[in-house]
Amino acid sequence: MSDALFRFHGARLGHGDATVFAALDLSIQRGETVALLGASGSGKSTLLAALRAQHEALCAWCPQEQALVPMLSVFHNIYMGGLHRHGTWHNLRTLLRPGAADRAEVGALAARLGLTDKLFTSVDRLSGGQAQRTALGRALYTQRPVLLGDEPVSNLDEHQGLALMRHALAAHDTAVVAMHDRALALACFQRVLGLRHGELVLDAPAASLTLADLDALYRP
Amino acid sequence: MNERPATTAAGWRRASGWLLLAGLVAFACADLAVTRTAPGAELLRVAQGFLAPRLLGEHGLGAGELGRALANTLAFAFQGVAFGAAAGFLLALFWHRRAVRAAAASVRAVHELFWGLLLMQVAGLSPLTGVLAIALPYAGIFAKVFGEMLEEADPAPVASLPRARQRLSTFFYARLPLIAADARAYTAYRLECALRASAILGFIGLPTLGFHLETAFREGHYSQGAGLLYLLFALILTQRLWLRARLVPVYLLAALLWAPPLGQGDWATLVRFVTQDLVPAPLARDQGWAALGDWGWMLWREQVGPGLWNTLVLGMAALLLTALLALLLFPLRSPLFGNRLTRWLGHGLLVVLRTTPEFFLAFFLLIILGPSMLPGILALALHTGAIIGHLTGRFSEGLRLRADSARGINRYAYEVLPRLSPTFLALLLYRWEIIMRETAVLGILGIHTLGFYIDSSVAEFRFDRTLVLILATVCLNLAVDAFSRRLRARLRLAREGRLC
Numbered sequence: 001m002s003d004a005l006f007r008f009h010g011a012r013l014g015h016g017d018a019t020v021f022a023a024l025d026l027s028i029q030r031g032e033t034v035a036l037l038g039a040s041g042s043g044k045s046t047l048l049a050a051l052r053a054q055h056e057a058l059c060a061w062c063p064q065e066q067a068l069v070p071m072l073s074v075f076h077n078i079y080m081g082g083l084h085r086h087g088t089w090h091n092l093r094t095l096l097r098p099g100a101a102d103r104a105e106v107g108a109l110a111a112r113l114g115l116t117d118k119l120f121t122s123v124d125r126l127s128g129g130q131a132q133r134t135a136l137g138r139a140l141y142t143q144r145p146v147l148l149g150d151e152p153v154s155n156l157d158e159h160q161g162l163a164l165m166r167h168a169l170a171a172h173d174t175a176v177v178a179m180h181d182r183a184l185a186l187a188c189f190q191r192v193l194g195l196r197h198g199e200l201v202l203d204a205p206a207a208s209l210t211l212a213d214l215d216a217l218y219r220p
Numbered sequence: 221m222n223e224r225p226a227t228t229a230a231g232w233r234r235a236s237g238w239l240l241l242a243g244l245v246a247f248a249c250a251d252l253a254v255t256r257t258a259p260g261a262e263l264l265r266v267a268q269g270f271l272a273p274r275l276l277g278e279h280g281l282g283a284g285e286l287g288r289a290l291a292n293t294l295a296f297a298f299q300g301v302a303f304g305a306a307a308g309f310l311l312a313l314f315w316h317r318r319a320v321r322a323a324a325a326s327v328r329a330v331h332e333l334f335w336g337l338l339l340m341q342v343a344g345l346s347p348l349t350g351v352l353a354i355a356l357p358y359a360g361i362f363a364k365v366f367g368e369m370l371e372e373a374d375p376a377p378v379a380s381l382p383r384a385r386q387r388l389s390t391f392f393y394a395r396l397p398l399i400a401a402d403a404r405a406y407t408a409y410r411l412e413c414a415l416r417a418s419a420i421l422g423f424i425g426l427p428t429l430g431f432h433l434e435t436a437f438r439e440g441h442y443s444q445g446a447g448l449l450y451l452l453f454a455l456i457l458t459q460r461l462w463l464r465a466r467l468v469p470v471y472l473l474a475a476l477l478w479a480p481p482l483g484q485g486d487w488a489t490l491v492r493f494v495t496q497d498l499v500p501a502p503l504a505r506d507q508g509w510a511a512l513g514d515w516g517w518m519l520w521r522e523q524v525g526p527g528l529w530n531t532l533v534l535g536m537a538a539l540l541l542t543a544l545l546a547l548l549l550f551p552l553r554s555p556l557f558g559n560r561l562t563r564w565l566g567h568g569l570l571v572v573l574r575t576t577p578e579f580f581l582a583f584f585l586l587i588i589l590g591p592s593m594l595p596g597i598l599a600l601a602l603h604t605g606a607i608i609g610h611l612t613g614r615f616s617e618g619l620r621l622r623a624d625s626a627r628g629i630n631r632y633a634y635e636v637l638p639r640l641s642p643t644f645l646a647l648l649l650y651r652w653e654i655i656m657r658e659t660a661v662l663g664i665l666g667i668h669t670l671g672f673y674i675d676s677s678v679a680e681f682r683f684d685r686t687l688v689l690i691l692a693t694v695c696l697n698l699a700v701d702a703f704s705r706r707l708r709a710r711l712r713l714a715r716e717g718r719l720c
Contacts, residue, residue, distance in 0.1 A: 122227030
């Protein structure tokens with residue numbers, strides 16, 4: 001276990017005074033794809049934030065509240081994932097008038113996400129699903145090895161969700177993704193973590209699990 | 221690829237682009253000369269004065285005189301706000317009537333100093349002039365603000381009452397309580413403005429702090445001037461400490477006893493002023509309609525036209541510089557940028573700039589730079605830019621950025637500016653009307669905006685011209701107000717204006 005990418009040993013996680021995990025033991029290796037399951041409030045978002053804090057520079061971040069800039073276009077919201085790769089002047093120029101190379105690059109990514117005809121529409125004029133695909137687009141455009149996602153495809157239909165999840169996983173070495181869709185977790189991920197009231201109650205290879213095993217996580 | 225942007229930001233960008241263009245044209249037309257040969261030397265003397273302020277002594281301002289000026293400043297401000305708020309509240313009850321809205325808009329379109337110049341002709345340099353010069357425009361402002369508060373208040377409490385014809389009871393039980401807290405806070409803010417206005421009325425001769433301030437600076441006694449300015453700052457910045465709800469009746473009574481709002485003139489003076497002095501000269505002398513036409517054309521060509529043009533040029537240039545300054549200044553006090561030290565310094569800078577009346581800033585810059593439009597543009601932009609920067613920065617406290625958001629200039633351009641744009645534009649467009657109003661009045665200092673011609677006509681006792689020129693400022697203000705409101709509605713900007 002020496003080359004673990006993320007590691008917690010008896011860690012206390014929470015926000016301010018509120019403790020979510022009293023003592024968490026967990027390690028995640030480079031190259032693993034991990035699905036994070038559990039009812040709302042079980043600590044998924046807290047765990048993701050803690051993972052990000054360990055390796056900020058390696059992580060592409062796709063948070064739950066999407067946190068897009070609603071008045072800017074799909075293009076700009078995706079491009080924002082790559083702000084750190086470009087110089088400030090280039091970024092300022094792109095805000096006013098995107099160059100051909102960036103249009104082509106972001107445009108190709110948007111095409112994969114089915115957003116081609118919305119590329120220069122602002123996010124506040126999109127449907128929930130379109131906005132969510134834009135948020136995923138930003139994470140992909142960040143071009144970092146680790147994907148940390150919080151329900152990145154929850155607003156998409158089953159078919160599209162599966163295709164985009166597979167695409168996103170293929171684009172990253174390592175991924176930890178929180179979700180509610182148990183079938184998707186079993187179909188796409190190597191390892192499944194189950195959380196319940198701030199405790200890790202399930203940690204197993206996806207191949208060894210059935211949907212019924214996962215149902216237990218959601219029983220009161 | 222779809223190339224036509226359908227973004228919300230694009231609409232704001234287009235409007236900003238037009239305002240930018242108008243501002244640039246105005247800058248190209250404006251007279252920006254620095255006419256003083258060695259502004260550095262004068263600035264040095266001013267700086268020395270500000271570092272060694274002095275309130276009493278040397279140049280003949282005794283403690284008694286200073287005390288009287290201070291008491292007058294407070295008394296005019298308190299009475300002005302009290303009468304203005306009372307009248308404004310009554311008008312607000314009839315806010316749904318078009319006539320009331322028009323009347324309120326007209327009285328507030330005339331600046332306190334112009335009201336002062338007019339009232340002085342009837343009531344002399346008396347407390348009545350000082351009080352009414354504040355109360356009249358403030359009544360219009362209060363009517364609008366209270367009226368809009370009542371309009372926007374939650375209608376549910378009224379709807380849930382049993383249907384009865386007790387309109388007055390309904391009002392006091394189900395409508396007034398909803399706006400009471402906001403109305404009180406706004407009135408306190410207005411008192412701060414009234415203190416500035418009251419001081420500035422000294423520039424046209426009323427015995428307030430501004431009278432001595434102007435004398436001191438004009439005669440080069442900068443230590444004395446700085447002391448008086450610091451006193452005004454202290455008065456405004458400590459308002460929160462001494463303005464207590466329970467003490468307000470005491471203050472008001474003291475204000476009424478110290479400076480009873482009585483004038484020097486009598487009824488006959490007023491009648492003569494209205495029926496003779498304000499009537500166009502050709503009509504008063506029975507020279508017929510053709511002479512009136514010539515008179516009107518002469519007035520337009522020589523005074524109203526140039527005055528309007530200069531006011532517009534100076535105002536639009538100031539609006540552009542205000543916008544740029546506000547965009548530069550707001551990060552200074554926003555928790556999203558900088559560190560504790562830069563925020564502390566930024567706060568201080570913004571407080572000083574927005575506490576100093578723009579009229580005084582212009583007066584001060586005129587002394588340093590010499591007469592041209594430049595001091596006026598700078599003064600308006602510094603004061604208004606600080607106000608908008610402060611309010612925009614405060615609004616940015618409510619923004620929640622995601623954990624991986626960019627930093628520095630990238631954060632400013634991509635995360636913060638787009639989200640702040642509607643607030644910023646609403647504030648800027650709302651302030652536009654106030655900038656135009658202040659631009660006109662800067663003419664009293666010698667910049668050739670409408671106020672210059674108004675001041676000259678008063679000095680020549682040609683009040684018929686004064687009236688026409690003041691009506692021209694009213695028309696300009698109403699036009700700008702209407703245009704700004706349409707633009708705000710078109711861009712679907714929120715009503716942020718009441719903040720300033």
